[in-house]
Amino acid sequence: MRGTGSKRHPERTTKEKGQKLRMNIIRARLEEGAKEATGLAVIIDVFRAFTCAPLFFYLDAKEVILEEDPSKALSLKQESPGSILVGEVNEVPIEGGDAGNSPSEIIQKGEKFFKGRTVIHRTTAGVRGAVMAQGGADLVLAGSFVMAKAIAEFIKRNRPKTVTLVAMGDRAKARAPEDEACADYLEHLLTGAPYDHIHTLSKVVFQPTAQKFIQGTIPYLPREDPIFCLQRDLFRMVLKVEKRKGKFQLVPIEI
Numbered sequence: 068m069r070g071t072g073s074k075r076h077p078e079r080t081t082k083e084k085g086q087k088l089r090m091n092i093i094r095a096r097l098e099e100g101a102k103e104a105t106g107l108a109v110i111i112d113v114f115r116a117f118t119c120a121p122l123f124f125y126l127d128a129k130e131v132i133l134e135e136d137p138s139k140a141l142s143l144k145q146e147s148p149g150s151i152l153v154g155e156v157n158e159v160p161i162e163g164g165d166a167g168n169s170p171s172e173i174i175q176k177g178e179k180f181f182k183g184r185t186v187i188h189r190t191t192a193g194v195r196g197a198v199m200a201q202g203g204a205d206l207v208l209a210g211s212f213v214m215a216k217a218i219a220e221f222i223k224r225n226r227p228k229t230v231t232l233v234a235m236g237d238r239a240k241a242r243a244p245e246d247e248a249c250a251d252y253l254e255h256l257l258t259g260a261p262y263d264h265i266h267t268l269s270k271v272v273f274q275p276t277a278q279k280f281i282q283g284t285i286p287y288l289p290r291e292d293p294i295f296c297l298q299r300d301l302f303r304m305v306l307k308v309e310k311r312k313g314k315f316q317l318v319p320i321e322i
Contacts, residue, residue: 093229097240102202104233105231106229110233114276115190116209121209128183140152152164170296196235198315206225207308211249212252213295214300217303245296248267
């Protein structure tokens with residue numbers, strides 16, 4: 068155990084083109100897990116940050132900047148004419164922003180809205196976790212179901228000795244079944260460990276983290292969001308977190 072947020076698994080092996088790949092897979096979670104992540108870290112936020120993130124590039128955004136501080140995110144938007152602020156604080160859209168952290172809202176806005184523009188992305192769990200992980204990890208990727216197979220292929224190609232799968236959970240404070248399940252799926256893709264997506268759906272959709280969307284009682288939590296978030300392997304890209312000119316950016320890599 069590494070504190071209360073991480074769990075080391077025995078060294079796992081998988082086969083790639085006839086060769087065994089050996090890697091130490093660490094299962095971690097929440098803020099502590101992000102801060103303690105080592106090796107290649109995958110910061111998982113299924114509902115909803117890192118389901119939204121690849122959509123920005125799909126809709127032809129110029130670049131995506133991660134800013135963990137909501138006030139700084141708003142200031143950055145004001146200092147950057149034409150930029151778009153997408154984000155939330157504890158799920159509530161940032162006042163003065165352009166969109167909440169909602170894949171269905173982003174899709175509805177469409178390519179005309181995002182094409183060629185800079186997106187500033189701020190979220191309570193995923194974005195903050197990606198920034199936190201920079202302290203100890205060698206490389207940080209944004210993680211979700213929609214990019215999972217590409218992420219696994221990227222990891223196999225790069226052959227890191229250690230992979231930390233960080234399930235960021237509900238507001239980075241409590242475990243969330245969708246993030247834990249995405250980590251299970253990534254481990255399955257990397258090692259062949261058992262995985263059943265029907266079982267995952269049964270665990271996720273009836274629990275509070277999904278039901279708060281499905282019930283449709285909160286305007287900024289659209290019913291449609293879980294439909295997009297629980298789709299697997301929609302994008303043949305990974306999103307690498309890099310610091311450029313003093314800002315953390317998502318860099319898309321096609322797989």
